[in-house]
Amino acid sequence: MDQSTERKLLERCRHGDSEAFGEIYDAYARPLYAFIYYKVHHRQTAEDLLGQVWLKAVENLDRFNEKRGRISSWLYRIARNQVIDHYRRHVPGADIEDVWGLADPASAETDADTRLKVDMVREHLTRLKPTEREIVIMRVWQELSYAEIAEIVGKSQGNCKVIYSRAVAKLRDSMPLAAWLAFLLAGWRP
Amino acid sequence: MNKDRIEKIIDDLCRLEPSLKDSRQELRPVVEKLLAARPEAQPDSRLLADLRQQVLAALEKRGAAKRPRPSFVLKDFLAGLGRPAYAIGGAALALLIAVPLLKLGQQPTAGPYLSGDLAANQKSALTTGQISSVADQAFGSLAEAGGPVSGQPEAAAGLGGGGGRAPASVPVEGAAPNDTKMMIYRPVTFSFSYSGEIEAPDSQVEVLKFDTAVSRPSLAGWAGQLGLGLIDLSRLNQLKAQTVSLSEDHEYGYQISINYDEGTVSVYQNWEQWPQSYSCDADGVCQPPSRIQPSQLPDDAKVIESADAFLRQIGISTASYGQPVVDSRWQLQYAASDSPEDYWIPDVLTVTYPLIVNGKKVYDPSGSLFGPQVQYSVRYQRVIGVGPVSASDFLASKYPAQTDVSAIEKAVERGGLNRWLGPTDGDNVEYQLTSSEEAYQLTYRYRSGGRPDKLLVSALAFAVDHDSVSASRTEEVYYNDFVVVPLVKEFYDQADQLPQIEPRTVSPAIESLPVPPPVSDDE
Numbered sequence: 001m002d003q004s005t006e007r008k009l010l011e012r013c014r015h016g017d018s019e020a021f022g023e024i025y026d027a028y029a030r031p032l033y034a035f036i037y038y039k040v041h042h043r044q045t046a047e048d049l050l051g052q053v054w055l056k057a058v059e060n061l062d063r064f065n066e067k068r069g070r071i072s073s074w075l076y077r078i079a080r081n082q083v084i085d086h087y088r089r090h091v092p093g094a095d096i097e098d099v100w101g102l103a104d105p106a107s108a109e110t111d112a113d114t115r116l117k118v119d120m121v122r123e124h125l126t127r128l129k130p131t132e133r134e135i136v137i138m139r140v141w142q143e144l145s146y147a148e149i150a151e152i153v154g155k156s157q158g159n160c161k162v163i164y165s166r167a168v169a170k171l172r173d174s175m176p177l178a179a180w181l182a183f184l185l186a187g188w189r190p
Numbered sequence: 191m192n193k194d195r196i197e198k199i200i201d202d203l204c205r206l207e208p209s210l211k212d213s214r215q216e217l218r219p220v221v222e223k224l225l226a227a228r229p230e231a232q233p234d235s236r237l238l239a240d241l242r243q244q245v246l247a248a249l250e251k252r253g254a255a256k257r258p259r260p261s262f263v264l265k266d267f268l269a270g271l272g273r274p275a276y277a278i279g280g281a282a283l284a285l286l287i288a289v290p291l292l293k294l295g296q297q298p299t300a301g302p303y304l305s306g307d308l309a310a311n312q313k314s315a316l317t318t319g320q321i322s323s324v325a326d327q328a329f330g331s332l333a334e335a336g337g338p339v340s341g342q343p344e345a346a347a348g349l350g351g352g353g354g355r356a357p358a359s360v361p362v363e364g365a366a367p368n369d370t371k372m373m374i375y376r377p378v379t380f381s382f383s384y385s386g387e388i389e390a391p392d393s394q395v396e397v398l399k400f401d402t403a404v405s406r407p408s409l410a411g412w413a414g415q416l417g418l419g420l421i422d423l424s425r426l427n428q429l430k431a432q433t434v435s436l437s438e439d440h441e442y443g444y445q446i447s448i449n450y451d452e453g454t455v456s457v458y459q460n461w462e463q464w465p466q467s468y469s470c471d472a473d474g475v476c477q478p479p480s481r482i483q484p485s486q487l488p489d490d491a492k493v494i495e496s497a498d499a500f501l502r503q504i505g506i507s508t509a510s511y512g513q514p515v516v517d518s519r520w521q522l523q524y525a526a527s528d529s530p531e532d533y534w535i536p537d538v539l540t541v542t543y544p545l546i547v548n549g550k551k552v553y554d555p556s557g558s559l560f561g562p563q564v565q566y567s568v569r570y571q572r573v574i575g576v577g578p579v580s581a582s583d584f585l586a587s588k589y590p591a592q593t594d595v596s597a598i599e600k601a602v603e604r605g606g607l608n609r610w611l612g613p614t615d616g617d618n619v620e621y622q623l624t625s626s627e628e629a630y631q632l633t634y635r636y637r638s639g640g641r642p643d644k645l646l647v648s649a650l651a652f653a654v655d656h657d658s659v660s661a662s663r664t665e666e667v668y669y670n671d672f673v674v675v676p677l678v679k680e681f682y683d684q685a686d687q688l689p690q691i692e693p694r695t696v697s698p699a700i701e702s703l704p705v706p707p708p709v710s711d712d713e
Contacts, residue, residue: 018246025245029238034231047237054245058252 001027006071013061021061025054028072031142032079038141039083049086053079073151076144080152125171131155132167139164243419320583321398321548328587329399329643332635333684378665382605382673384623384652390595394588395648395677398547398630402453402582406430439463442572449578451641456577457504467537467569482535482568490516497541497564500573510581511543511561512551519669526661538574539566547584552630553651557606557674560632584646591648592679601675602652605668607685619666622658623673626650631674647676 001024012020032053037046056078064074125133131153138144138152146164150157196218204211407430417423434448443463447456470476488496494514501508508514517540527533544559545552552560565575592598601607602623630646652673661667 013249018249021249022242022246025242029241030233033233033238037231043233046231047233050233051241051244054241055248058245058248061249061252 001072003070007066010064010066010071021058024071028075029054032075035076035079035138035142036083038137040086045086049079049082052082056082069151070148073148076138076148076152128167128170132163132170135160135164136167136171239419321586322401322583323586326394326588328585329397329635329645332397332589332633332645332647332678332680378617378619380605380668381618381620382603382623382652382654383620384599384602384626386626388595388598388602388626388650390593390598391591391648391677393591393593395591396548396586397589397648397678398584398586398646400582400644400646401585402580406432406450442570444575447577452578452580453582454578454580455506456575456579458575458577464570464574479537479569482537484535486568487535487539488568488571490518493539493566494541496566496573497543497576500564501576504576506562506576506579508543510545512546514541514543514564515559516541519671522656522661522667522669523664526664526667528663537568539568540564541566547630547646550629551627551651552632552646553649553672553674554632555634557651557670557672559672590679591677592682594682597682598650598675598677601682601685602650602673605673607675607681617666619659619661619668621668622655623652624655626652629674631676633676647678647681649674649676 006024009020009023013024029050033046033050036049036053037043040046040049053075057075060078064071125136128136134153135149138149139146144152146157146160149160149164153160155163200210200214200218204214423429430450432449432451434450436446436448437460438444439460439462441463443460445458445460447458448454449456467479468476469479493516497514498508520536524530524533524535541564542559543561543564545561554560562576562579564573566572567574627650629649629651631649633645633647635643635645652675654668654671654673656668656671659666659668
């Protein structure tokens with residue numbers, strides 16, 4: 001959904017047309033789910049957090065200022081924070097910035113097939129810094145634009161591109177081809 | 191998996207990693223295998239749909255609580271009830287819709303929930319009492335009406351209607367205890383006497399037609415939310431609301447019914463949220479509530495005060511109505527009852543706010559004051575309902591008047607313009623009528639198909655002097671406070687054409703019938 005459409009829907013929503021927000025929901029519910037799932041690797045947890053994200057969005061919709069960014073980026077930021085809060089509650093004492101690393105494949109919480117597939121790239125991704133890892137996942141698996149990534153992580157677009165290219169270079173150097181492809185393709189969506 | 195898709199994946203990989211350009215052939219089988227093995231991150235569709243409903247419901251609830259509104263009558267009502275009057279997403283709700291809430295006398299302004307056509311349609315119906323003159327006899331023949339002629343109800347036991355009769359039990363004398371004859375009901379007919387002078391009206395009198403222009407609000411933009419996930423209402427065309435039911439889900443909450451076709455609002459108890467007057471034990475055996483005693487009844491002033499306060503609280507204007515009146519007719523029968531200790535004193539008292547149009551009171555076809563009624567519960571000591579509340583403009587047309595004063599007098603004598611049942615060998619009770627005043631009488635004109643027209647017909651209303659009869663039994667109590675006769679000649683012509691029905695008299699053969707033996711408990 002382009003930014004112009006987002007703004008029109010938001011305007012309608014502010015005039016009481018709830019269905020306009022429904023269209024925003026339809027556009028971003030699945031990508032947000034994927035965003036969360038790639039962090040928690042557990043379907044039930046991802047579903048619960050997805051619900052929390054949207055209800056949080058409703059609660060704070062009045063405060064959203066489209067001049068400061070897209071609503072999609074705002075939603076992703078909420079999702080990111082919800083995942084961090086989730087780990088704060090369930091894994092006390094852990095480095096909550098390293099959300100990716102906290103999704104322990106040995107944990108019973110991780111979906112079995114995800115465990116198998118992520119194993120191929122996990123070792124290599126853990127060598128990246130948390131922000132590098134997050135940007136790479138958003139760019140590669142979720143195909144978010146640099147503008148959206150910048151709004152989510154709170155950095156400039158230029159900075160995000162530099163971080164991404166350095167992260168990709170690190171991965172290419174450390175991964176065998178198959179693992180590198182597995183990583184690149186794990187987030188592919190038709 | 192088609193080849194184009196694989197190529198697109200490889201192109202993207204090469205953009206990310208330019209060194210892979212020379213390895214495209216090696217990449218293809220790897221890409222196929224890896225795509226088949228990638229983790230699924232797709233949510234359950236049903237979950238997404240359910241979540242969507244919840245999200246939009248939460249948005250709606252939040253928006254309703256925070257949205258600034260102009261001064262709307264139901265807005266004040268909602269605020270007065272203390273919390274939003276509609277529950278979203280719960281089983282208690284019949285239908286949820288954000289309704290345009292408009293104050294009597296104000297033109298609607300486009301609020302957040304008014305679609306364009308709705309704002310345009312909601313015009314004069316919610317303004318109060320504007321009367322527009324139209325051509326003489328513009329409403330056509332009134333003779334089709336169910337109105338003042340046939341509108342008088344047949345008298346039920348103990349109740350008076352215009353000239354109707356009430357059965358009276360008469361024991362047959364001389365019967366032996368084990369040969370008891372049937373209790374035979376003898377009719378009581380009422381007649382009325384007015385000592386004042388009835389003046390002939392002008393050659394033409396006014397008939398008003400309700401011009402309620404409320405139309406059904408469009409559900410444009412809303413339909414997708416209302417189908418409970420069971421039906422996609424957005425696929426239906428020009429969907430509009432006919433009636434809306436809202437409920438308050440807290441103790442002593444109310445249920446609100448809005449009828450867009452009738453242009454009415456009614457408020458009732460939300461029974462689920464009120465304590466039950468019946469008390470039931472663990473085995474489910476329930477005891478009825480105790481009888482109300484006369485000492486428990488508040489005086490009329492207190493009841494009216496409670497009714498006024500309730501209407502103020504929910505923002506219903508009383509500007510269109512006359513002085514409220516507590517219905518005390520039951521007291522007439524109570525006083526005449528030969529066993530007042532067995533008389534069921536009502537636990538709900540009714541306050542009628544009589545509609546005033548053109549400075550005149552409106553009476554219903556039975557001769558009772560017409561207007562919204564507030565129900566006050568003696569048990570709960572609070573108002574349990576009000577309705578129906580409506581507001582309408584009127585169209586006014588002139589119709590030929592009944593100028594024959596003797597015909598009017600005969601109608602008054604009968605208690606209304608109904609069929610004259612003739613003398614009976616029962617009891618005739620004559621009541622005196624005191625003052626008379628110009629009034630309107632509500633009548634309905636029924637058509638084949640479609641909604642009946644609501645009309646107000648120029649009439650005379652005479653107050654019944656209940657003290658003029660010392661009723662010795664309840665059957666002798668005339669249960670109305672007014673006798674109302676229309677002044678439109680067409681109704682008199684119609685009444686003359688109706689067949690006369692001879693009243694059934696008591697037959698000696700019936701008197702001799704034995705009483706059937708009682709049924710024993712063994713049967």
